Every structure is written in structure tokens, then in C-alpha cells.
Amino acid sequence: EVQLVESGGGLVPPGGSLRLSCAASGFTFSNYAMSWVRQAPGKGLEWVSAISGSGDSSYYADSVKGRFTISRDNSKNTLYLQMNSLRAEDTAVYYCAKYMDLSLYYFDYWGQGTLVTVSS
Amino acid sequence: DIVMTQSPDSLAVSLGERATINCKSSQSVLYSSNNKNYLAWYQQKPGQPPKVLIYWASTRASGVPDRFSGSGSGTDFTLTISSLQGEDVAVYYCQQYYSSPQTFGQGTKLEIK
Numbered sequence: 001e002v003q004l005v006e007s008g009g010g011l012v013p014p015g016g017s018l019r020l021s022c023a024a025s026g027f028t029f030s031n032y033a034m035s036w037v038r039q040a041p042g043k044g045l046e047w048v049s050a051i052s053g054s055g056d057s058s059y060y061a062d063s064v065k066g067r068f069t070i071s072r073d074n075s076k077n078t079l080y081l082q083m084n085s086l087r088a089e090d091t092a093v094y095y096c097a098k099y100m101d102l103s104l105y106y107f108d109y110w111g112q113g114t115l116v117t118v119s120s
Numbered sequence: 121d122i123v124m125t126q127s128p129d130s131l132a133v134s135l136g137e138r139a140t141i142n143c144k145s146s147q148s149v150l151y152s153s154n155n156k157n158y159l160a161w162y163q164q165k166p167g168q169p170p171k172v173l174i175y176w177a178s179t180r181a182s183g184v185p186d187r188f189s190g191s192g193s194g195t196d197f198t199l200t201i202s203s204l205q206g207e208d209v210a211v212y213y214c215q216q217y218y219s220s221p222q223t224f225g226q227g228t229k230l231e232i233k
């Protein structure tokens with residue numbers, strides 16, 4: 001059974017940093033591209049970042065480029081999102097999502113999400 | 121970026137009736153070399169993550185009831201629920217994966233009338 005379990009969310013002041021983790025199980029992690037998608041309170045879905053199966057290629061939304069860094073440790077089956085220079089508008093539930101294969105197409109599994117609140 | 125626009129924003133349908141949700145992309149998401157539409161539909165129930173229903177515009181994901189169907193091509197797409205059940209109350213999103221950044225529609229909230 002595929003499982004994606006996010007952790008690392010919490011309350012952080014504007015300008016602060018946070019690192020999210022996503023522990024994956026139930027599939028061969030390195031064979032799939034992965035992504036972070038966020039959802040602000042009461043709002044819709046926003047793609048944030050994606051990474052190839054090997055970790056060699058990464059992609060970012062313009063809204064987070066230069067502030068967020070996606071990475072993965074295939075030996076630990078874990079996906080990360082390092083978030084720096086956080087802003088109030090980054091407040092959201094952050095979902096870890098698995099792509100259907102190595103292509104950055106649709107998401108076939110999602111985690112339950114972790115809430116990040118940026119506030120003083 | 122490709123803008124995805126869903127209509128309506130909210131919808132109330134009686135149990136057993138048909139529900140139709142539309143999604144329009146600002147440019148075509150049909151890749152001519154393989155004749156595939158790079159569009160997916162997701163269902164999000166309250167307090168839960170999204171769940172994929174449909175991909176390639178019309179392929180039902182594993183385990184999805186056959187009352188859910190997707191249609192359309194190019195820039196105009198439709199998600200149809202043929203006979204609404206109580207468990208279908210949710211917000212529905214379309215997503216294009218034709219080009220980066222992948223983008224979602226704003227969502228359509230489906231309720232029981």
C-alpha cells in the first residue's frame with residue numbers, strides 16, 4: 001500500500017525557515033517523480049515544486065523560486081522541501097504527491113498534508 | 121502559464137441526478153504527436169487530500185466508480201457524475217499537465233440539493 005506521510009509543519013515568523021519531510025513507503029521511491037502541492041486555508045490547489053526520480057532535476061513555481069528547495073534521499077525514501085524567507089502568503093497545507101511515473105504528469109497518490117503557518 | 125477555469129463555482133444536484141462540471145484551459149492541452157489531452161480531474165472531500173478520478177481527460181483511475189466520466193479535447197473538458205450519490209459531496213478540480221507550471225482550476229463545490 002502506498003503511503004506518504006508529511007511532517008515538519010508548524011508556526012514560523014515571517015522571514016523564517018522550515019523544512020518539510022515526506023516519508024514514502026509501498027513503492028520503489030526512486031522510480032517516481034515527486035512533488036509538493038499546497039493549499040491555502042479555504043482556497044484551491046497550487047503546485048509548488050517537483051523533482052525527478054533521481055533527484056537530478058527540480059522545478060519550481062515562480063512564487064517560491066529562489067526561496068524553496070526540493071530534494072530527495074532515495075536511500076531513505078524521503079522527500080524534502082526546505083523553505084526559506086517565508087511570507088504570510090506561504091501559509092497553507094503542504095501536500096506531498098507522487099506522480100504516476102517518472103514523468104511530471106498527474107498525481108496518483110497524496111499524503112494527508114502538513115500545515116505551515118507564517119505569522120508573527 | 122496555462123489558466124484553468126472551471127464552471128460553475130458551486131453546484132447543487134439532487135441525489136440520483138446528473139452533475140456536470142466544466143473546465144476550460146487558456147490554451148490547448150492536446151499533444152498532437154500522441155493525440156492525448158494532458159488533463160486530470162481530482163475529488164477532494166472535506167479534511168482529506170485530493171484523489172485522482174480521471175487522467176488523460178477520459179481514463180478513469182483504478183477503483184473509481186463508473187458513474188464518473190470525463191470528456192472533451194483541446195481546451196474544453198467536462199466531468200460528469202451520472203447519478204449523484206451522497207458520498208460524492210466534495211470539491212472537484214481539473215489540472216493540466218501539458219506544460220510547466222502545472223496548474224489547477226479554482227475548484228467546483230458539489231452539494232446535495
